[in-house]
Structure formats: structure tokens, C-alpha cells
Amino acid sequence: METNKIIGYVMIAVGFIVFVLSFPQVAKIVRIPIPAGLTSNIIMIVGLIVIAVGAFFLYKTGSGEVQEVPIYQGKEVVGFRRIKK
Numbered sequence: 001m002e003t004n005k006i007i008g009y010v011m012i013a014v015g016f017i018v019f020v021l022s023f024p025q026v027a028k029i030v031r032i033p034i035p036a037g038l039t040s041n042i043i044m045i046v047g048l049i050v051i052a053v054g055a056f057f058l059y060k061t062g063s064g065e066v067q068e069v070p071i072y073q074g075k076e077v078v079g080f081r082r083i084k085k
Helices: 003-021 024-030 040-061
Strands: 066-073 076-084
Touching: 003 024, 003 040
Parallel strands: none
Antiparallel strands: 066 076
16 A cells, blocks of 8 residues: 555544544543633634545545556557556
């Protein structure tokens, strides 16, 4: 697995955790002290931004599949070209 994919998955997981912690009920259950300057809306926005950046990393790497297409010379196949999807 490529490092960009790993970074993307980790960022999505962290973003999801931060997003869930933005709900006061969850923060009470988990008992994580939240600084006074941070409101739940700011925490939610930060979580969504981290999720978006992680999704960008995953989208940027793509599927990584390689397709081979034939190269013709007349009617004969003389080779194959690899095309990344």
C-alpha cells in the first residue's frame, strides 16, 4: 500500500474521531477536557477539514490499477502498452 493511501486513511479516521468529539454528549462520555476557547462548532469544522484532506490524499493516489492495451502493426499485435487508470 502506498504511503499516501495510509496517510489518507489515518487522516480520515482522526478527522472522524474529532468530528464525533464535537458533540457534547460524546465529549462527556469520553471525558476529554476541551479548552474553553474551542466551541463544538470549531471542533466540528476542524474534523470535517481533516476528513476532506484525507479524502484528497486517497483521491490523489487513485486505484493504482494498470491496464494493458495492445499495440498493432497492421493486423498483428507487436506489443502491449501499460496505461494507469
